[in-house]
Amino acid sequence: MGPTLIHRLETHCSARGWKPVFRFLSSGKSDGPIETLTFSDLAIRARSIAAELADYRGQTVLLLYPSGSEFVAAFLGCLYAGAIAVPAYPPEEDRLRRTLPRLQAIARDSCARLILSTQAVRAMAPAIAAAAPELGALPWIATETIPDNDRASIELPREEGAVAFLQYTSGSTGDPKGVMVSHANLNHNAAMLEAAWPGGAKHEFVCWLPLHHDMGLIMNVLQTVQTGASCTLLTPLQFLSRPRCWLEAISTFRGTISMAPNFAYELCLKKISRADLQGLALETWRIAVNAAEPTRPHTMEAFSDRFAPAGFQAEAFQPAWGLAETTVFVAARGTGRGLRSISISSRELEHGRVVPAEGNGRDVQHFAAHGQPWLNQEVVLVDPETLRRSAPGQVGEIWLRGPSVALGYWKRPDATAATYGAHLADSGEGPFLRTGDMAFIEDSELYICGRIKDLIILRGANHYPQDIELSVQEAHPEIRPGCVIAFAVDDGAAERLVVVAETRADCPQLEGEAIAEKVRRAVLERHDLPLEALVLIAPKSIHKTSSGKLQRRLCRSSFINGELEEVFRWERPPAQAQVAMPLEAPPLGESELFTFVREWLARSLKIDLQTVDPSTPFADLGVDSAASAELAAALGNFLGREVPPTSVWTHPTVPELIQHLASASESAHPQGSAALDTQGVKLQLARELSKGSK
Helix, strand or coil: CCCCHHHHHHHHHHHHCCCEEEEEECCCCCCCCEEEEEHHHHHHHHHHHHHCCHHHCCCEEEEECCCCHHHHHHHHHHHHHCCEEEEECCCCHHHHHHHHHHHHHHHHHHCCCEEEECHHHHCCHHHHHHHCHHHHCCCEEEHHHCCCCCCCCCCCCCCCCCEEEEEECCCCCCCCCEEEEEHHHHHHHHHHHHHHCCCHHHCEEEECCCCCCHHHHHHHHHHHHHHCCEEEECCHHHHHHCCHHHHHHHHHCCCCEEEECHHHHHHHHHHCCHHHCCCCCCCCCCEEEECCCCCCHHHHHHHHHHHHHHCCCHHHEEEEECCHHHCCCCEECCCCCCCCEEEEEHHHHHCCECCECCCCCCCEEEEECCCEECCCCEEEEECCCCCCECCCCECEEEEEECCCCCCCECCCHHHHHHHHCECCCCCCCCCEEEEEEEEEEECCEEEEEEECCCCEEECCEEECHHHHHHHHHHHCCCEEEEEEEEEEEECCCCEEEEEEEEECCCCCCCCHHHHHHHHHHHHHHHHCCCCCEEEEECCCCCCECCCCCECHHHHHHHHHCCCCCEEEEEECCCCCCCCCCCCCCCCCCHHHHHHHHHHHHHHHHCCCHHHCCCCCCHHHHCCCHHHHHHHHHHHHHHHCCCCCCHHHHHCCCHHHHHHHHHHHHHHHCCCCCCCCCHHHHHHHHHHHHHCCCC
8 A cells, every 4th residue: 555646745745845846827927927836835725625525535526627726736635535536627608608518528427526616617607507507506615715724634545546536538528438547546657757757856847738637637737746846837828829938937947847739849830930039948848748649750850940049959859648548648768768750651551551661752651659658557559350469560559458557437337348348359368458549569669650449639639520520410401410520631730620521412502611611610619629621522422331330431531532422622721831920919000900810810820811801700710719819819919918818709700809909908098008099990990891801
């Protein structure tokens, strides 16, 4: 019976209680306000919250927090109290329709008995209760209202095999599954992380990842507590609004380890030019983890080249792989080993064969090495059809067993048996965890190369195609129900979302553009995903099995090879070569704010300026939450004041947004020079609107 995470926190309090464990950059700026928690501060807050949870030992407690100190204290408070924490992203007041269904499903599946949150989230309770009465019926506690009690008497948990928390997989909104992570799982995964990237208490973590997600929570927050290190935290929105803030924090606080999905490194390349490197000092960043979505050698090579003048070293990159079902971490190359990649034939890969190739043609794919599993985690590559070990030179599904493999899915014995109880057909070895990820091994290193499950991974988040397909078929009456397929296509730089849909046989006249507009808006509003291509095909031509099941992989292959019976195609213009875009807005006059917004949209969305109709909703242009954050940041730079991303969400056209900004400025500065020329803006609005969509 070993020590739990809480025992380690108590040990750190005794040995280094004075040491800052977390810094929260409330403004996202390293020279702005900083909230600091020492180990002693954190333990007192967690114990005080635990004292309020005395009646919830062994019960599930839903945690609804934005990234910040209250979430960390509440999570650890649950562990102190022996309650089972259920982290979930809080609903967004302005987008309840999109964010509430998943929360409802998690609360229902976890059988949550209590909600912990902040006062700001608690204030949404009436609106939440109106839309979801079952959530409104649960007791709520806003943990800021709990006073610190350094004498709170808490019985520390001692069952290492007990469930510590439920990590909900970021998948289907209708059928989420809670992975049961034990204290023993956390301990072993922490030991694996330390073995791969040693540093212990000397590490300085820097993290902007969502704290309710496994990589942000376990690999950053909990690993900091486990090892006695320190961690600087920003919010995802701060990073999306201004990617440079991530690198500034690493530079200022001498970060040694920081991690992100591949898209974050791409965003830095897009938004930070060589001219913007002044003031950055990245030589302490020894471990730059790239995980949670396909890791791209080209991205890491370009990032290393761009940021080398600021001290970044290419050997810092660490492609890593893992999944919630194994706590979080499985494989990486390890400190000091640098990047390694391989190029193989795409055509051969389609048939499960690993054949080296050269060059950068369409038939060549490049994969980064993910090293080996650490500390007694056993990996076997298995033919998913025969359930026998894959032969050398063949791709296989990754099967795993070891101490980091979680306990299974909460209250789902059948799903647990199917995923966690696999046995090899020939030898009967097992049980193994079936990951659904495909890989090959070359020179004893693991290369992740695809998925047998239909999961779509975009911007580091998982999306089930069934959810997207339902939204598409409900978007327009001319789309045939049950005949929609969603999948992702890799264009070499990122994965792109594509939808193929049958039209009804009785359509008098197909209005493709109208259908595409409805579908794009539905996918963006419900899933926060920009659609890259929509193909409408002839009735009864969708790929299905003889039993009527959709054949997503065959449809994807037909799309790539141009073999669909197309009747209409809409496709977003291809992305231009990556060019670093300035962080600051161009020096336009205040009366030209309207023009600035339209030009920003055209440049960022890579569309013709003349097609940006002022009355077109941002959603129809493909502005997702990430683009909203970027637009708000650009407007903030232009105006010299903060513009919340919610301004873009709640004022969804160019005129509405400009009117809002003008009114807000007029209210804040009724006579001051900092105010917008509101009359000039309104006159320009009138002029622009009179032009229509020219």
